[in-house]
Amino acid sequence: MxxxxxxxxxxxxxxxxxxxxxxxxxxxxxxxxxxxxxxxxxxxxxxxxxxxxxxxxxxxxxxxxxxYNSGPYDFNVAWVLLTFLGMFGIHRFYMGKWLTGALWFCTGGLFMLGYLYDMWTLNAQVSECNHEAYAGHSAMSMG
Structure with missing residues (x-):
């Protein structure tokens, strides 16, 4: 097993x-x-x-x-990006969230409130992105 x-x-x-x-x-x-x-x-x-x-x-x-779901998005990378570049939305770009990444970039992480939100929810966001990447990969391989 x-x-x-x-x-x-x-x-x-x-x-x-x-x-x-x-x-x-x-x-x-x-x-x-x-x-x-x-x-x-x-x-x-x-x-x-x-x-x-x-x-x-x-x-x-x-x-x-x-x-949390493992997958192509690494939790450690996402946390480092959030910690040091979070107000610029770089962690969101990393996860493929281009629209909110651009919004974070232009507004300083939605005036730092979005940064705090991401501190609370980043693990769930990365896990969801990994789940979606895996589900999309499985659907594609099924034909």
């Missing part, structure tokens, strides 16, 4: 994000936007949660790997 599960979220990247985890970076990366927001407003739940998360990251990585 094949139990291989493609990796969507790297534990190593999670630990790199954890360094800035008192702002919730690793929690957003692993698809936990509510606790990520709490971490951002409370500095890692007063740094106690930040220290506890050091031991929880492998579990968060496994959960994210099971929850």
């Amino acid at each position: 094949n139990t291989y599960q493609p990796q969507t979220h790297s534990t190593t990247v999670g630990y790199i994000c954890w360094i800035f985890g008192f702002f919730g970076a690793h929690r957003f990366y692993f698809g936990r936007p509510i606790s990520g927001t709490i971490w951002a407003f409370t500095l890692g739940f007063f740094l106690i949660g930040w220290i506890v998360d050091l031991f929880l990251i492998p579990s968060m990585s496994r959960t994210a790997n099971l929850r």
